[in-house]
Amino acid sequence: MVTSKRGSKDLIRAINYSIILNKIKEIGPVSRAELAKVTGLSSATLTGISAQIIADGLIFEKEMGESKGGRKPILLALNPSGGYAVGIKLTENTLIGVLVNFVGEIIERYNMKLVSKTPESVADLIGNLTEELIKRSQVPKDKLLGVGVGAAGLVDFDRGMLITSPFFRWRNVPFSQLVQNRVGVKTYVDNDVNTLMVAEQLFGAGQNLEHFITITIGRGLGMGIVVNGQIYRGVKSAGEFGHITVHSNGRQCACGKRGCLETLVSDEGLLISGREVCSEPVDSVDDLLQLAESDHNNAQNVFAQAGTLLGAQIANLITVLSPMRIIIGGEGVRFGDWIFKPMHQTIKENIMPYQGEATEVVVEPWGDDRWAVGAACLVLGEFVKSPLYRNSSYD
Amino acid sequence: MVTSKRGSKDLIRAINYSIILNKIKEIGPVSRAELAKVTGLSSATLTGISAQIIADGLIFEKEMGESKGGRKPILLALNPSGGYAVGIKLTENTLIGVLVNFVGEIIERYNMKLVSKTPESVADLIGNLTEELIKRSQVPKDKLLGVGVGAAGLVDFDRGMLITSPFFRWRNVPFSQLVQNRVGVKTYVDNDVNTLMVAEQLFGAGQNLEHFITITIGRGLGMGIVVNGQIYRGVKSAGEFGHITVHSNGRQCACGKRGCLETLVSDEGLLISGREVCSEPVDSVDDLLQLAESDHNNAQNVFAQAGTLLGAQIANLITVLSPMRIIIGGEGVRFGDWIFKPMHQTIKENIMPYQGEATEVVVEPWGDDRWAVGAACLVLGEFVKSPLYRNSSYD
DNA sequence: AACTTTCTTTATTTAGTGAATTAACTTATT
DNA sequence: AATAAGTTAATTCACTAAATAAAGAAAGTT
CATH class of the missing domain: 1.10.10.10 (Winged helix-like DNA-binding domain superfamily/Winged helix DNA-binding domain)
Incomplete structure (x- = not known):
């Protein structure tokens, strides 16, 4: 229709x-x-x-x-060497870059520090990074299929626009065009969770699944949705899972609301919770994790409560969306059982008896270059995707 | 992929x-x-x-x-008379039947009381009802494109199976086949919310929308999801919105869990809440509605609280799915502002500032034959649907 | 009479298909 | 071992059908 x-x-x-x-x-x-x-x-x-x-x-x-x-x-x-793609994860201060072959294997890695933060200079640096990756890998330049960029924030994928970007305070920047002009090959930009999801879809735990969901835990709490083999984006950025309201009068969130799930389940949320209940100095979530692992009860409870909250919301997600699988990734995966054991427990308690059991929840091992590999998979995906789901035309 | x-x-x-x-x-x-x-x-x-x-x-x-x-x-x-479809809503004791033309206009209505409740006898009665509708409308029999049936419960649309049926205690009944054998034309069976959604999609508030959601309030609290113009079903019955957990230790729900949204926002849920706070006899939700309309404060609060709860969950839905529109229907639409004013208010308070505003929430006027018309639209939809989304093959 | 817009006809192109053909094996038989 | 018969894989070829561009016909207006 x-x-x-x-x-x-x-x-x-x-x-x-x-x-x-x-x-x-x-x-x-x-x-x-x-x-x-x-x-x-x-x-x-x-x-x-x-x-x-x-x-x-x-x-x-x-x-x-x-x-x-x-x-x-x-x-x-x-053909592994049938083509190559550069993937770049945009972080606050650094560009993390990889070059992967046609089957998603990393051929080369390189990072660059951001000096200036205007869209033009970042695009230019991406150009430098791309050239560096090609030079080091000795891949023939004409075998480069494209460049993929993953960024936090709201992205209009079809237009390649960064609508909002938390790190840079950009607004409606036509970033894919900027980069494409610089590098001379097709460039795609997407929200970082979506890049990760494409990687899972092509070469990871999302292979051959019609419907699945990816949730990332880290600086924020992100979510991506695949329906009928394609990324579902909604009218305006679907998957803002971190901004579900869980306490109507909860902590203030950066998004402007109060009580978002992300204010409790994310690096910063955990840190704040940790400081509230620990007398020891807690400078980072890793400090908190250390405390938990050295048997500090309050620290353990912080993770457990976050896991319970997360599990309750994931259960509701299952009830509403009934995906085949929910894949959990992100830097937060290192919190391990402290957070995921209570999460699994709560999911179990809150799903529907028959319906909910069809969904599998898996926590994927995490690697730091995953974000960048995902960005590269944006490019590869365009080659493997069904033309019906593709943007580009062919006539 | x-x-x-x-x-x-x-x-x-x-x-x-x-x-x-x-x-x-x-x-x-x-x-x-x-x-x-x-x-x-x-x-x-x-x-x-x-x-x-x-x-x-x-x-x-x-x-x-x-x-x-x-x-x-x-x-x-x-061509309005290009073809006709029979739509039947299966309720606990009655078959509600309509015959619609190719543009969704009702040509004939007729209901029949259920006598026996075995799958075979119900299928047979659907046959009788279909014949009665055709006789009364004087539509030539060969112009009947098919029969659509809407039922509560879990349905496997592709196989035409009623997995579970709350009214009849059936299990895995190949109902579309049973009916098809009886009536001799193509028969479709789907969950009642989905039938309603197809009606909205073809001739109602869902026309030309890529993504929208339908929520029905009545005996239960149902939900249907359209993504990229097609009904999203998940692995096992997506859209069990009524069984989202809102209070981990809330009321016992028929689904086996506790604290489902449906135990608070549905005819029975409202009824129980009403009895808890009203000294007057409350025999039905309509009694409660009467009390509310005659300025009974506690009764009004029952609706308001339900509306607030519903609104909070709809807001989360918007945050996660970012649909173009949310269409609210069902018998519960008659509760009007008592429930929908606080609902709208809560939605407003709980959506994300920029992202959430893209979604429109509309309450559709309700008619009692909507369910049946929706069932008929299942048939019409198969003719209008893109072949890519169709089950039937053509080669 | 000249121009426009709508619709149809005709010849051409091209992608998939079934059937026949070629290629490259294995297995049974002499 | 040599040969024939049978199998499976891949290709070639003639055919069909659907879209299309271009030309033409139909039915208007200016």
């Missing part, structure tokens, strides 16, 4: 191209014959389209398979 | 057929030339496909338009 991408030969091609590419990613290495079987396409079509994807460099004839009593199958697989 | 409907000539045709049919529904009566312009299809294609839709009886050449300095345009419009 809303979709209006019109049917054309190019669309057919693009759809089938994408189906085949995705199946190879999913079950490859795999023969053309097998692909024809699982996709329902004819073997003739498979010959044609696979030739095209090979010409595009995205897949290659990797090896011969075992014979099943006849000619040996030629197994097709994603 | 998930979608796998393969590209074929039939798919192109089906997509463009659907685009044109929808555009005519949206902006018709409209000329072929204008349709070509807004859809991006060639005029030749428009000639071909419009001829086909006319042959199918779904549109017709309604009238001539004004000349703009050349040949007068022939305006195409949906």
Whole structure:
């Protein structure tokens, strides 16, 4: 009723191209014959389209398979060096950069300190960082498929606009355009949680899931939603999970409201709670974590209460959205059982008996370059995504 | 990444057929030339496909338009008598039936009392009701496009299964198949909130909205979600809004949990709350409503508190999902400002300053046959829906 | 009579398909 | 071991159908 991408030969091609590419990613290495079987396409079509994807460099004839009593199958697989993407996480003072290959493996890492914080100078520095990554990795420049940038704040992905940016006080900056002008390749900008989610979707715990949710715990409390294999963005930035109201007269939040979940479950929220109940000096959440691990009861309770609150809200999320999986990530993953044990317990107590059990809640191990890898996956995603969900046209 | 409907000539045709049919529904009566312009299809294609839709009886050449300095345009419009659908709402003791035309207008109404409550006898009675509706309306039988059934409880739409049914204690009943065998036309079964939502989507406040949410207040507290123009169902029945936990030690709910929103905001919830605070006899929510309207302070507070609770949860919903619109319907709409004024107030106080304002919350006027009309719209929706979102295949 | 706008017809292009063909094996038989 | 028969994989080819551009017909206005 809303979709209006019109049917054309190019669309057919693009759809089938994408189906085949995705199946190879999913079950490859795999023969053309097998692909024809699982996709329902004819073997003739498979010959044609696979030739095209090979010409595009995205897949290659990797090896011969075992014979099943006849000619040996030629197994097709994603070509790791078929293309590369640069991913950059924008933080308050630093650009964290990675260069990944077509299967999401990190080839090169490099960070740069921000000196000036105007949009132009940050875009320029991203250009420098991109060039540095390419130089160090010795990847041919024309194999760079694009640059992805992940940033905190409200982002209009389709227009590549940073609507608000907490660190820089920018407003409605057409950032992807700025970067694209500098680097000369297609550039995507998205909210950092969404970048992380795309990484999970392509190469992580979100693979082949129609619906899943990602929640990140760290400086803030973020959330991303995938519905029918595509990121759901709502009219204006869906997924502001951290700004759910849990206490109508709670702590003041930076968003302007009071009692947001984030004022209790986030680095700063935990820190404040910790200082309220600990007589020891608590300079950071890591201090608080240390206290908890050295058997400090009040510190443990701070994490436990945060976990309980988080669990209650996640349970409600499950009740309303019934996702296949909820993936928890972010720097806060290091709080471990102190927070996640009570969280799981509370989820269990608050979901519906039959309906809620269908959702799996997993805490993913965390690595510091995850944000940046996610940003790079924005680029890769555009190649793997179904054309129906893509912004770019093809006719 | 998930979608796998393969590209074929039939798919192109089906997509463009659907685009044109929808555009005519949206902006018709409209000329072929204008349709070509807004859809991006060639005029030749428009000639071909419009001829086909006319042959199918779904549109017709309604009238001539004004000349703009050349040949007068022939305006195409949906054909109200292009097809008819029967919609049935399953309640505890009664079948509420309507027959609607292709543009959703009610042609005939009829109800039947349930005598036996086995799946087979209910399916049989639906057959009788369908035949009665057709007889009375004098609609030619071959113009009946299908039968839609709306039921409370958990429904597996794709399989047409009633997983659980609160009124009848059925379990995993393949109900659409049972009815289809009896009536001989395509039959769809869905949760009643979803049927209502499809009606809003096709002919009501949800037209041309990519994302919106429907909330129904009545015997229960239901919710439906439309994302990208399609109903979002989750893994297991998304939208159990009534079973969000609001008080961890609250009232016992029929679902097995405690403190569900529904135990406070629903006919029964209001009734219990009313009895707790009113000395007068309160036999039904309508008694309570009467008391409120005759200036009974405690009764008014019962509604106000329910409205506040509801508003707080809707605000959180907006924060997380950022839908374009939230449509509130159901029998509870008659509580009017007693409940909706505090609801709106609380929503306002609890949404995020910038993000939340993008969502509009509307209370729709209620009619008793809405449920049944919605069920009929399940059938019509299958004709208007984009083939990409449809279950049925076409090759 | 000249111009416009709407709609249809015609020839062309192109993507998928089934059937036939070629390629490259394994297995049974002599 | 040599050969034939059978299998599976991949490609080639003729065919079909849907969109399209371009040309033409229809029906107006100026």
